[in-house]
Amino acid sequence: MAKNANRKLARQAAITGIGQSAVGRRLNVDPLGLTADACLEAIADAGLCRDDIDGISTYPGGGIPGAPGFSGAGISDVQDMLRLKVDWFCGGLELPGQLGSVINACMAVATGMARHVLCFRTVWESTAQGTGPRGGIGTGGGGRFRAGGFMQWTLPYGAASAAVWIAMMARRHFHEFGTTREQMAQIALNARRNAGLNPKAIYREPMALDDYLEARMISDPFCLYDCDAPVDGSTALIVSAVDAARDCRKPPLLVEAVGSALRGRPSWDQFDDLTTMALRDASAMLWERTDLKPADVQVAELYDGFSFIAMAWLEALGFCGKGESGPFIEGGNAIALDGEIPLNTQGGQLSAGRLHGFGLLHEAALQLWGEGEQRQVPGGPEVAVAAAGGGPLGGCLLLRRGD
Amino acid sequence: MTEKPFRLLPEVGAENAHFWQGGAEGELRFLRCQACRTYVHPPAPVCPECLSRELSPEAVSGLARLYTYTLNHHSWVPGFDPPYWVAIVEIDEQPGLRLTTNLVGCSPADVKIGMRVRVCFEEREDGIYIPLFEPENS
Numbered sequence: 077m078a079k080n081a082n083r084k085l086a087r088q089a090a091i092t093g094i095g096q097s098a099v100g101r102r103l104n105v106d107p108l109g110l111t112a113d114a115c116l117e118a119i120a121d122a123g124l125c126r127d128d129i130d131g132i133s134t135y136p137g138g139g140i141p142g143a144p145g146f147s148g149a150g151i152s153d154v155q156d157m158l159r160l161k162v163d164w165f166c167g168g169l170e171l172p173g174q175l176g177s178v179i180n181a182c183m184a185v186a187t188g189m190a191r192h193v194l195c196f197r198t199v200w201e202s203t204a205q206g207t208g209p210r211g212g213i214g215t216g217g218g219g220r221f222r223a224g225g226f227m228q229w230t231l232p233y234g235a236a237s238a239a240v241w242i243a244m245m246a247r248r249h250f251h252e253f254g255t256t257r258e259q260m261a262q263i264a265l266n267a268r269r270n271a272g273l274n275p276k277a278i279y280r281e282p283m284a285l286d287d288y289l290e291a292r293m294i295s296d297p298f299c300l301y302d303c304d305a306p307v308d309g310s311t312a313l314i315v316s317a318v319d320a321a322r323d324c325r326k327p328p329l330l331v332e333a334v335g336s337a338l339r340g341r342p343s344w345d346q347f348d349d350l351t352t353m354a355l356r357d358a359s360a361m362l363w364e365r366t367d368l369k370p371a372d373v374q375v376a377e378l379y380d381g382f383s384f385i386a387m388a389w390l391e392a393l394g395f396c397g398k399g400e401s402g403p404f405i406e407g408g409n410a411i412a413l414d415g416e417i418p419l420n421t422q423g424g425q426l427s428a429g430r431l432h433g434f435g436l437l438h439e440a441a442l443q444l445w446g447e448g449e450q451r452q453v454p455g456g457p458e459v460a461v462a463a464a465g466g467g468p469l470g471g472c473l474l475l476r477r478g479d
Numbered sequence: 480m481t482e483k484p485f486r487l488l489p490e491v492g493a494e495n496a497h498f499w500q501g502g503a504e505g506e507l508r509f510l511r512c513q514a515c516r517t518y519v520h521p522p523a524p525v526c527p528e529c530l531s532r533e534l535s536p537e538a539v540s541g542l543a544r545l546y547t548y549t550l551n552h553h554s555w556v557p558g559f560d561p562p563y564w565v566a567i568v569e570i571d572e573q574p575g576l577r578l579t580t581n582l583v584g585c586s587p588a589d590v591k592i593g594m595r596v597r598v599c600f601e602e603r604e605d606g607i608y609i610p611l612f613e614p615e616n617s
Contacts, residue, residue, distance in 0.1 A: 222490035229521060231487045232609055233581045235565045236555035241579075244567055248547035251592040293552040295565075345567050345579045346520070350547065 085365070089182035090328030091475065092192070092316040093122025094441045099276050099309035099429050100202070107148030107200035107308065112157060114310035115196055122314040123325025124192060130163045131190030133315075135177035135197055135432075137167025145204025148310065154196060164189040172336035172358060173379070173465025174433030175473060178315060179334045182473075185317035193315045197434040201306035229345070239303055239382060241344045242466060243295035246384035249351040250297065253399035255387075257297050261288040262405040263383035263419075264301040264426050266412060271423025273413075273451035278305050279427045302383040307429030311438045321478075329444050332459075332474040335362030342468040351399070352388055354470035358463070359392035362472050370394035373474070374457035375443045376417050377436035380424040385466035390419070393461060393472070418453045433464025437473065444477045485558030488607055494522045497536030502600030502608020506538035509576070518573045541598035543568040543612060546577060548590060568596055568612050584613040 095117025097110035119126055138150020151167040154160070164184045171177060174197060181193035223231040235241060249255050265285065271277035283301070291299040314324075321328035335358035340347045347353045363370075370393060378389035387401035395417050396404035405411050411419035422428045422439040429435065440460040443453050463472035491499045501508035510519040512526035513533040525532055548566040564582035569575070582590065583599065595615035600608040 221487060223487055224490040226521070228489035228495070230579050231556070232489055233565055233579055234486075234551060234556050234559045234561075234563055235579055237553075239553070240549055240551055240555070240565050243549040243551075244547040244565065247549055248592070251547070293550075295553060296550040298549075345577050346575070348575065350567070 085182050085186055085331055085334055087318055087330050088186035089331040090316050090318050090321040090478065091313055091331070091441050092321050092324040092326065092328055093118045093120070093124065093314040094438050095119070095121055095312045096435070096438055097310040099278070099307055099431065101278060101305070101307060102202050102206045103308040104203050105308070107145070107198050107310070108153055108157060110308060110310040111149040111154060111196060111198045114198070114312035115154060115158065115194055118194065118312035118314050121325070122192070122316070123323070124314065126158055126160060128192050129160050129194045131181065131184050131193035132160065132162055132165040133177045133181040133184070133193050133195045134167045135171055135174045136169035140169060143201065143205070145200035145202070145308070148198030148200035148308070149196070154194070160194070162190070164193070172338060172354070172471035173469045175437060175462065175464040175471045176336060178313070178437065178473065179336050179471055181315035182331050182334060185315055185320070188317070191317050191320040194312060195315055196310060196312040197432055198310035199306070199430060199432055200308050201430065202308045205306060226343070237295075238467065239298055240295045242382045242384060243298045245350045245353070245388070245467070246297055249384065249387070249399070252351060253402060255402035257289065258285065259402035259406050260297065260302065260383050260387065261285055262408045262411065263380060263386045263424075264288055266408050267380065267420050267424035267426040267428070270413065270421050270451055271427035274422045274428060277423040277428040278307060298382060298384075301426065304381045304425035304430040305427070307431065309429060309431050311431050311434035313438065313441065326445055328478045329441055329475045330478045332368060332476045333362045333366035334474070335359055335472040337361035338468065338470070344467050347468060352392055354465065354468050355388050355392035355463070358470040358472050359389070359394070362474055363394065366474060368459065368474065368476070372459050373417065373461050374455070375421060375440060375453050375460035376419050377421070377440045377460065377462045378419060379433060379436065379464045379466060380420060380426050381430065381466060383426065386420065386424070388466070389463045393463065413451060413453055421448060421451050421453060436464060437462040440475055444475060483601065483603070484560065486601075486603065486609065487556055487559070488603055488605070491605070491607060498522070499607050501536070501538065502602065502610060503606060505600070507541045507598045507610055508536040508538050510534045511537040518570070518576050520576055539570055539572045542571045542615065543596050543598070544571070545582070545590070545592055545594045545596055547592060548582060550587065564590065566612065578610065581611050582613070583611045584617050589614055
């Protein structure tokens with residue numbers, strides 16, 4: 077019996093419907109319209125009507141400063157647009173990764189706060205960053221900009237992006253375990269192969285190892301193809317209490333366990349082991365709360381905001397040993413659609429666009445319902461894991477298809 | 480003052496002045512717990528080990544080891560032009576006491592994780608000294 081079994085979420089919460097808007101580069105449409113498309117599709121997919129929705133959850137919520145288009149819609153935007161009457165709602169940024177908002181929804185239905193929670197995430201980064209003036213970091217304020225908070229420790233050094241911070245994690249992994257760029261390339265090449273089978277993916281043309289190795293360097297060892305693609309798009313899903321899930325149209329995807337732990341310092345440079353960070357703790361917690369094992373998982377949708385993060389998730393979740401993700405993915409067979417653990421089957425964020433974790437969970441659900449069409453993992457998978465976040469942010473969910 | 484590249488600067492106040500202004504005396508300084516002698520970074524009002532509130536800035540040797548690095552090629556901050564080295568160094572005095580910084584005065588062939596480095600300072604306006612690191616034997 078799993079440790080903490082008496083406290084686990086297992087079989088108390090389920091995903092019952094999914095929806096997704098158009099996804100693209102510079103769609104130049106209202107992000108709230110995209111959000112409506114995703115939310116209404118998810119509600120219909122679950123076989124519900126909007127009056128059934130009594131909770132809303134999102135990441136990061138409205139009113140968040142930062143990169144333009146990072147938050148395409150907040151809770152109140154969606155609640156008012158759909159005139160939802162809710163008993164529970166929650167939007168926030170300080171969560172165990174982007175899917176922390178879905179974990180919140182699971183807790184809300186497990187504790188009876190709500191029966192059907194609408195979870196959504198809208199990004200609008202492609203249009204927002206592609207049209208208005210690109211001021212760049214620190215160019216406002218007439219040259220008197222000063223970095224405060226945790227940014228004071230990075231911005232003076234030009235370490236202004238997660239690309240730089242995570243590149244240093246990858247470099248440390250290369251040093252400790254002998255990992256190579258040719259190995260890391262398999263995350264991008266696998267994503268691109270799968271994207272070729274996904275009509276909604278952003279980059280679908282074939283990519284070879286040489287294309288990868290010749291690409292422009294961003295922050296060594298990351299080249300352009302190690303970095304995900306900003307897009308416009310919205311993803312939504314319904315989290316239902318299991319008794320309420322019986323009213324839904326499709327077999328419920330039971331939330332077998334979740335991981336939300338962060339047992340080291342919440343810092344990009346002070347965390348004890350930079351080659352794994354929060355992913356280690358979230359993954360450990362997930363397996364502490366279920367009798368299932370990594371070998372039971374048939375589909376893995378793992379965050380690839382940068383290619384290395386997916387490798388770190390593969391290790392943390394136990395699909396290979398610590399430090400062994402390089403040899404594990406070498407050649408690409410183990411993570412292919414017909415491989416040992418099919419990875420990022422829709423093209424990941426690297427080739428299908430940066431839907432910020434929610435696209436990965438959407439794909440996990442789609443695969444478990446057998447709706448993957450050309451990219452469907454063979455054999456009717458029943459267990460999938462979705463994980464999002466990197467650095468000091470990480471959260472993961474283990475899903476099992478119910479009857 | 481010789482021509483220096485543009486650099487975004489930190490907001491300096493009572494809680495972090497010891498760090499950003501220590502270079503005026505050539506010193507790299509961290510808060511240190513006067514009860515259990517732990518260095519505390521980033522600065523905080525309480526020692527994370529023993530919860531003492533008796534914290535004072537103290538200078539360290541400025542010697543460190545390269546923990547990891549990246550040679551950055553992308554322009555993130557207008558005026559701060561690539562390529563440049565971003566590094567995380569681990570300060571000799573305490574395992575896990577790390578800084579994100581820039582490596583200077585080294586060529587790609589020199590840079591190896593584990594290499595010995597030492598602090599140097601770039602003087603900026605408003606009494607701010609940016610701690611940078613260079614190879615110890617340079």
